[in-house]
Amino acid sequence: QVRLTESGGGLVQAGDSLRLSCAASGRTLSTYTMAWFRQAPGKEREFVAAISWGDSNTAYADSVKGRFTIYGDNAKITLYLQMNSLKPEDTAVYYCAARPMRLGISFASTSYDHWGQGAQVTVSS
Numbered sequence: 436q437v438r439l440t441e442s443g444g445g446l447v448q449a450g451d452s453l454r455l456s457c458a459a460s461g462r463t464l465s466t467y468t469m470a471w472f473r474q475a476p477g478k479e480r481e482f483v484a485a486i487s488w489g490d491s492n493t494a495y496a497d498s499v500k501g502r503f504t505i506y507g508d509n510a511k512i513t514l515y516l517q518m519n520s521l522k523p524e525d526t527a528v529y530y531c532a533a534r535p536m537r538l539g540i541s542f543a544s545t546s547y548d549h550w551g552q553g554a555q556v557t558v559s560s
Contacts, residue, residue: 436461436462436549437459437460437461437462437464437467437533437549438459438460438461438549439457439458439459439531439532439533439549439550439551440457440458440460440551440552441455441456441457441529441530441531441551441552441553441554442455442456442458442554443455443456443554444529444554444555444556445555445556445557446557446558446559447521447556447557447558447559448521448558448559448560449521449522449523449558449559449560450520450521451521451558452517452518452519452520452521453518453521453556454515454516454517454518455471455515455516455518455529455531455554455556456513456514456515457469457471457513457514457515457516457531457551458512458513459511459512459513459514463510463511463512464488464507464511464512464513464514464533465488465511465536466535466536467488467533467534467535467536467549468485468486468487468488468533468534468535468536468538468539468540468541469485469486469488469505469507469514469531469532469533470482470483470484470485470486470505470531470532470533470534470540470541470547471483471484471485471505471514471516471529471530471531471532472529472530472532472544472547473525473527473528473529473530473556474527474528474530474553475526475527475528478527480530480544481496482496482542482543482544483495483496483499483503483516483529484496484499484503484504484505484516485505485540485541485542486505486506486507486514486540487536487539487540488507488511488536489536492539492540493505494540494542498524499518499525502518502519502520502521503516503517503518503519504516504517504519505517514531516529516531518556521556521558522558523558523559523560524558525556525558526556526557526558527556528553528554528555528556529553529554529555529556530550530551530552530553530554531550531551532544532547532549532550532551533547533548533549533550534546534547534548534549535548
């Protein structure tokens with residue numbers, strides 16, 4: 436069983452950059468498809484980005500495309516989300532999630548089996 440721990444959240448101003456990390460313990464991430472989701476107060480949890488290690492495929496929500504980048508370290512132990520040109524509407528708790536790699540990328544949060552505890556990102560205007 437993989438355990439996921441996010442870090443790197445914080446309070447920034449609009450236009451700033453921030454990088455979130457998701458560290459795995461218990462096993463590497465190499466056998467998982469990984470994703471980032473976020474949830475703002477009073478809203479549903481929404482898909483942000485995902486990566487499939489097997490074919491190096493990535494996917495992004497339209498709202499973050501061109502501003503966010505999902506990637507991992509070579510050892511497949513840590514997942515990252517580089518967030519540039521942050522906007523107030525990016526304010527949310529960000530979660531990393533994992534599902535078996537053989538199932539590929541999914542945009543549905545219910546498709547992911549393992550979750551971190553979340554990291555708060557607040558973007559002020």
